[in-house]
Amino acid sequence: DAGVIQSPRHEVTEMGQEVTLRCKPISGHNSLFWYRQTMMRGLELLIYFNNNVPIDDSGMPEDRFSAKMPNASFSTLKIQPSEPRDSAVYFCASRMGQERNQPQHFGDGTRLSIL
Amino acid sequence: QQPVQSPQAVILREGEDAVINCSSSKALYSVHWYRQKHGEAPVFLMILLKGGEQKGHEKISASFNEKKQQSSLYLTASQLSYSGTYFCGTENTGGFKTIFGAGTRLFVKA
Numbered sequence: 704d705a706g707v708i709q710s711p712r713h714e715v716t717e718m719g720q721e722v723t724l725r726c727k728p729i730s731g732h733n734s735l736f737w738y739r740q741t742m743m744r745g746l747e748l749l750i751y752f753n754n755n756v757p758i759d760d761s762g763m764p765e766d767r768f769s770a771k772m773p774n775a776s777f778s779t780l781k782i783q784p785s786e787p788r789d790s791a792v793y794f795c796a797s798r799m800g801q802e803r804n805q806p807q808h809f810g811d812g813t814r815l816s817i818l
Numbered sequence: 819q820q821p822v823q824s825p826q827a828v829i830l831r832e833g834e835d836a837v838i839n840c841s842s843s844k845a846l847y848s849v850h851w852y853r854q855k856h857g858e859a860p861v862f863l864m865i866l867l868k869g870g871e872q873k874g875h876e877k878i879s880a881s882f883n884e885k886k887q888q889s890s891l892y893l894t895a896s897q898l899s900y901s902g903t904y905f906c907g908t909e910n911t912g913g914f915k916t917i918f919g920a921g922t923r924l925f926v927k928a
């Protein structure tokens with residue numbers, strides 16, 4: 704079975720550029736989570752969706768960050784304009800249903816470097 | 819509020835045991851445990867729901883004391899493959915999002 708698929712795996716770009724990260728959740732999973740991981744701040748939840756609807760975006764750092772989930776099989780996280788402090792590994796995870804006895808399945812992450 | 823994990827790091831020899839603790843200041847509905855190896859994604863180990871249950875996964879087990887809002891992960895007879903960073907994630911009674919602790923780095927040496 705295919706797991707959570709993220710693209711690109713690595714992204715290096717200059718500050719000020721727009722960055723778009725993509726995620727395809729596991730088929731049948733209707734909850735999707737975006738995380739950011741850094742050495743300083745650990746694994747932070749940015750936003751999560753349930754049935755394609757954003758439920759909690761309180762972790763989104765600022766207006767430069769936006770996330771969408773146009774359908775059940777695709778989500779994007781966009782940073783515009785990007786800054787060096789946005790450099791991190793961004794993970795997408797999906798979970799089946801809203802039942803909290805279900806695990807989250809993580810993608811391999813996107814390693815983002817802003818120069 | 820982010821759960822607090824202890825210890826921050828631990829070094830073991832193969833075959834030794836370890837305990838990793840996770841505590842929260844809020845009432846918990848569930849505790850999730852994940853292991854992450856360097857450069858890889860976190861991998862699910864187990865979920866404990868309120869009710870004080872204990873679960874096992876090979877030689878790794880965990881307990882959840884909802885009254886104390888604490889969970890502990892027990893690693894027995896550690897193997898080299900157990901090395902990595904262990905995260906606990908907590909979900910409160912009022913929401914569906916998982917908040918992860920800062921992680922505990924575990925290194926098992928031969």
